Amino acid sequence: MSDIRCVNLCRTFHQGDITVTGLDHVSIDIKKGEFVCLVAPSGGGKTTLLNAIGGLDKPDSGEVWIAGKRIDNMGKSALAEMRLNNIGFVFQAYNLIPVLTARENIEFVMEVQGIPAADRHRRSAAILTEVGLEGLEDRRPAKMSGGQQQRVAVARAIVAKPEIVLADEPTANLDSSSAEQLMDLFVSLNKNHNTTFVIATHDQRVMEYARRIVKMLDGRIDQDIPQDPR
């Protein structure tokens, strides 16, 4: 069964008189446990597609199905619930909550889900170590480097073990070793929990991990290539 299914998605943006194409008849099936890289030049529609899959943005036409449920016509609250329980997001701009510390940012989703405190602390401590942020748990985002913030954002996305992780340029600010560490984390999550990954990236290092590469151009799917991960 496919985990993510997009049918004929179209999305245009209007900026004054100019119409910009975000998505142009995009159809894609992603199965449970797949590890997919979305590759496109800047402006190619990666973020727009991820937003549509996550229910953050409504397509003008077409359908989006997540785990067998159609979501493009859901209401805001239902979509929020769906994201809370099924999807981990890593945004292009890390988008941490400024008044919360690294640990609190990471625990935020679990707390909203109602996971008990002890459980939360255990899991946040573990993930902080895994992304290499031990010792920084009580810092607020403003006191962290871009790379550190990005790792907090990744930790926040995966800590609750969602079915699907949507990551937008997760390695953009990371040095090679951090990037590698992060990708290893993704892969192990993918292997051990059968988590579905859709990662938008320009980064060659990331693409090497993918088992399927979807190339986009001007909002269309240009190529869809299976590949052997390294």
Added chain:
Amino acid sequence: MLLNNITFRLAWRNLWRQPRRTLLTLGAMVFANIILVCMISLQFGMYGLMIDNTLSMLTGHLKVLALNYKDDGKIRQSIDEAETLARQLRNDLNRLKNKNFEGESAANNDTEGENNSVKIAVRGKAFALASSEDRSFGILVMGVEPEHEPQVSSIPGLIQRGRYLSDSKAEEIVIGSVLARNLQVDLDDEITLIGSGHDGSFAAAVITVVGITQSGMTDLDRSIAQMPLQLFQETFAMGNGAHEIVIRAPDLSDVEEISIRAQRLLDDRPSLVLHDWDDLEPGLKQSIQADLFSAWFMYGVLITLVAFSVLNTMLMSVLERTREFGIVMSLGLTPGRLGRLVILETAIMGVLGLAAGILIGTGLVAWAGIYGITFPGMDEMGKQFNLPARIYPDLTVFQLALGPSIVFAATLLSSLWPALRLHWLEPVQAMRAAG
């Protein structure tokens, strides 16, 4: 538990992101609350005094009058066997009352029994021409029971010179200071009263001035003329009749109950009517209501201003967090939950304002309760409503909490709009906002 709650923690920290703005808004709330606590308690304190002082002059809390006497005031509209009826009322009302309070205040009864009992006095009233050696004036002369009158009225306590009436038969009269001046009489001078009696006969008496009262209120001091009831009855051929039975309850709050009981005792005398103080002094409640109305209008303006200041603060704080709200919505927080966060932030502010306002307000009021308050223009008002120059605010939990609670409610209400607006927020758009 609550303090560990993520929503509460977020709300609390969000408030202190802009400490100055939060403190200013809070300040407006506290200020309004203090004003409300002080003004409301002062107001109610004043009303209590107004009612008490006015009623304790002559009106009492309840009066038994003959049918139509209130409107016509004719000497013939009298109460037969007035003293007997008064005695009955005195016995019955106090016996019933004590029975009710037996047990719970048996110990108090000995010491406070006097204060707790219902006071009753009989009066006769007649118009007469009062003449001294040089002058004559038409006056309303009152026949009173010297032993009971001081319990229902403050006039006997206003004796400035001389003494009050001593016994029921003595040929004595007590008059107000202005009347004394007008008649050009002093203590021990004689006054001749000429009028017509109950049966229309000629009535006359020569009596000695034994006391002069001064209340400071010209109207009252011009009209007071009190003589012993029995002498009055003889002079005006009243037999054992009189014109009013004044009832004074231990407290304003007892009036209703006493009125019901007294009415029961009067049921077999349909020619008599029981009037309560509102009936007898209709202007009193009206002026209180008028004052209340204008006061609440002012409070309304104040509360609205505070509500708008809160609305402004919350709208601003929501606007500048657009991006952040986009993030948390993207992470899976529903707009409803986000709205509750905004309301919670306001509620925290509101509770702080409520607590600080009540605390400081109570302190001020308590202080004023010890030292009293006086302000310009109070002399004038004092004269009009028989108020002292200093007033002591009245503090009950209701008065204390009323104003601040309304401010709190208005505050919460004003956060509804910013909270509801979140339902229109588009997460992607919100995240693209600068922040």
